[in-house]
Amino acid sequence: MTTAIVTQVRSYDRSVQLLLANQFTINLGFYMLMPYLAQHLSGTLGLAGWLVGLVLGVRNFSQQGMFLVGGTLADRFGYKPLIVAGCVLRTVGFATLGLVDSVPALLVASAATGFAGALFNPAVRAYLAADAGERRVEAFALFNVFYQAGILLGPLVGMLLTGVDFRVTCLVSAVIFALLSVVQIRALPARRGDDAGTKGEAGAGEGAGSGDGVLAQWRRVVRNRAFLLFSTAMIGSYVLTFQVYLALPLEVRRLGGEGDFGTVAVALLFAVSGLATILGQTRVTAWCKERLTPGQALARGLLCMGVAFVPLLVATALPVPDGGTGRWLLAAVPPTLAALLLALGTMIAYPFEMDTIVRLAGDRLVATHYGLYNTICGVGITVGNLLTGVALDAAREAGMSALPWLALLLLGLGCSAALYGLHHAGRLTSAPSSEERSVRA
Secondary structure, three states: OOHHHHHHHHOOOHHHHHHHHHHHHHHHHHHOOHHHHHHHHHHHOOOOHHHHHHHHHHHHHHHHOOHHHHHHHHHHHOHHHHHHHHHHHHHHHHHHHHHOOOHHHHHHHHHHHHHHHHHHHHHHHHHHHHHHHHHHHHHHHHHHHHHHHHHHHHHHHHHHHHHHOHHHHHHHHHHHHHHHHHHHHHHOOOOOOOOHHHHHHHOOOOOOOOHHHHHHHHHHHHOOHHHHHHHHHHHHHHHHHHHHOOHHHHHHHHHHOOOHHHHHHHHHHHHHHHHHHHHHHHHHHHHHHHHOOHHHHHHHHHHHHHHOOHHHHHHOOOOOOOOHHHHHHHHHHHHHHHHHHHHHHHHHHHHHHHHHHHHHHOOOOHHHHHHHHHHHHHHHHHHHHHHHHHHHHHHHHHOOOOHHHHHHHHHHHHHHHHHHHHHHOOOOOOOOOHHHHHHHO
16 A cells, blocks of 8 residues: 555544455455355366356345345444444355355355345445545545455465465455454444434334334335436446456457466456556545546546447457467457556546445435445346347357447446436435425425
8 A cells, every 4th residue: 555545544533444444354355265266166076067156146146136135234223233244244154165065055155155245335335434424535435445455465365375275265264254353343333324314204113123114214215216317327337347357358368368378468457457446546536526526527437437448349450460479469458458447437436436325315324225226236237247248259159359349338438428417417416305305395
């Protein structure tokens, strides 16, 4: 971390500092294990491909599908209990993944690790937004720095440990989450969101855990039309940035082959993305905050993500060398430029994206809004990746290599235009309070 980042972190309250360190540690423990899980399941345990996909799919579904539940619980019972519960559950899940070999036990462990993320992710973001106050945008910029640092370092540590034994990786990751649980129990202050908006709708005298109260929370969120429009428009950003893990590595290996070059070039994609964020996020956010409104920053961030695929689109018009340096450059340079531009687009948009969710929530039920937002975007990523895979296959079969890159470019332009329209229509400002709604009615 640079001196400027350290100084900026120290300017926040202890709770914010701890949340930033927590997120780095969460990603370190997660990404030191997950990239190597599929190989462990298929290689060491000898599971069939469909069973490997099932185990991994259960983890993804139990996280993406349960974000709304995690956010709802955080708003009702406080942020700290959900953060601690998520870390404890991930401790158990990761330890189990390393110790069992039966499919039912693996499915349960995989579901536990996913549900753990659904518990602490909305709570962490809502807690950070609450304690950062008017400095939310800058706090989320720092959050992204720590987030990316964990993603960058995790696979490197995992590679070293997995070289010894994957079970060692699982147990070390479990220990990390266990220690994180203890630190948060002892050092993280209790924090609750302002749920005043729920009490009036849920009715006087309802218990915190009543079913009607939960339904009232969900009704309030799904009736927030501006929030739903914003969430839908932002799906494209997650589909586009996920191509660092899907389309870009496939393109590198298509041209560069499956050997050492392909492995190094794919690693370069991840390194460029992570290092660019660590070194540039706070500067980019400061520049954008000084010159752009939140809506303008969001629209330009999505525009940058769409333009990220122009180098790949241009490369399809170039002749493909038979081999040598020319082919290696064609395989590595356009995807690396795309990864760099995707990182820049994320740096521009992400802090304002997180801040906009809080403003559209009207500072009420923030964790529930984050939970539903993550679920919507998670479903969008699944559908978007499916369509991207179809486009990649169709491009190979039809000899139209430009097709997927053109589709992704148009997705970025379309989502940018949607955000620009929401901004100019005033739909990205704070949600009206209950008093304002009653006056308008």
